[in-house]
Amino acid sequence: MRLTLMISFLLLPALLFADSPYDSKRPSRDGTGKVYLGREISQVMGHLGAGWLERPAREQEERTDLLIANLPVDHSSIIADVGAGTGYFTFRLAGRVKQIYAVDIQQQMLDIMDQRSQQSGLTNVVTVKGSETDPGLAEDSVDLIFIVDAYHEFSHPYEMGKAMVSALKPGGKLVLIEYRAEDRRVPIKRLHKMSEKQVVREMARIGLKLSANLRVLPQQHFMIFERNDR
Numbered sequence: 001m002r003l004t005l006m007i008s009f010l011l012l013p014a015l016l017f018a019d020s021p022y023d024s025k026r027p028s029r030d031g032t033g034k035v036y037l038g039r040e041i042s043q044v045m046g047h048l049g050a051g052w053l054e055r056p057a058r059e060q061e062e063r064t065d066l067l068i069a070n071l072p073v074d075h076s077s078i079i080a081d082v083g084a085g086t087g088y089f090t091f092r093l094a095g096r097v098k099q100i101y102a103v104d105i106q107q108q109m110l111d112i113m114d115q116r117s118q119q120s121g122l123t124n125v126v127t128v129k130g131s132e133t134d135p136g137l138a139e140d141s142v143d144l145i146f147i148v149d150a151y152h153e154f155s156h157p158y159e160m161g162k163a164m165v166s167a168l169k170p171g172g173k174l175v176l177i178e179y180r181a182e183d184r185r186v187p188i189k190r191l192h193k194m195s196e197k198q199v200v201r202e203m204a205r206i207g208l209k210l211s212a213n214l215r216v217l218p219q220q221h222f223m224i225f226e227r228n229d230r
Contacts, residue, residue, distance in 0.1 A: 021158045021205070030191050036157050037201055042191035044153045053085050064089070066216045067148070072173060072224070073097050077143045080128075082135050082164065083150025087113040087125075094122050101142065103128045103135045133159035137167035144168075146175040149220070152194050161206035165227060174208060174225045177217070186219045196221055 027033035031040040059065055068089065073079055077097040081090045084102035086109060094100055102113050102125060110127045117125045130136040133156045135145075145164050154160050164174060179186050181193040199221065200210050207228050214222040 028191070030189050032155070034155065037198070037205065039152075039194070039198055039202070040191060041155060041157070042152050042189075044155075053088050058088070062219055063217055064092075067177060067220075067222065068092055068096075070214055070216055070222065071144070071146060071175060073144055078141065078169075079144040079146065080135065080137055080142045080167070082130070082145055082147045083153070084113065084127075085109050085150070087116055089146070089148055090125060091116060091120065091122070094125050097124070099124045099126065101126050101128050101137060103130045103137070105130050105132060132156050134163040135160065135167065137164070139166050140169050141167055142169060142172060144173045144175065146177070148177040149179065149192070151176055151199075152178060152192060157202060158205060161202070161208075165206055165208065168227065172227070173211075174203075176203075176223045176225065177220050178223075179220050183219070188219075194221070196223065199223055 021036060023035040025033050025035055025040065028040060030043050032043055034041045071093070073093070073096060075096065075098060078099045079093070079097050080101040080103055081087075081093070082103045084090050084104050087102055090100055090102040090113065104110055104127075107129065110129055113125070113127050117127070128136045132154070145168065151157065168174065176199060178199060179188045179193040181190070181195040181198070186193060196213055203210065203225050208225040209228050210223060211226050212224045214224070216222055
């Protein structure tokens, strides 16, 4: 009887996580050891990296001006910047859209953005504290979600992805910007880059299909996804 109970106890973790979309491995440098569809999830850049996000050379290095110009939005759009950080893109886009939700899980980042909103007098920027599994957006509430160099850090990409898809309005789009893993010339650590093939695989898992990958940025993919059922 005791042996049977011991075996059952040992098997319990396997039974509990049998349906998990994640695997595990020994963490590599800058990695978490958590693996999703063959990709090790990277560690998160904390609020102490705010200066790097706002570095003066960023526009020239990454052509963030082209990124903003090519986002499929207009003055009637309600959009969400998920993983907004310091609001680098949020505040550059606020004048082009009806409303923008700036989503982050770090309170320090939200505090920075709230202060910037007050200083600029913008009324269409709404900060949202999300969680590791949910951006905190209402169902069918946004026309577009965009994520710039942050998706690869999501600790629960499957759950977060499903919640984001739910937040999209009919016909809504999800735009993913990630450093190109296929290009060795991109000077970014391995786990902070993603290939188009890997991204497409992960988006398909949550019901999204690639509609375009714009070749407009010097270092990053500009991938636009839509729902398969719409």
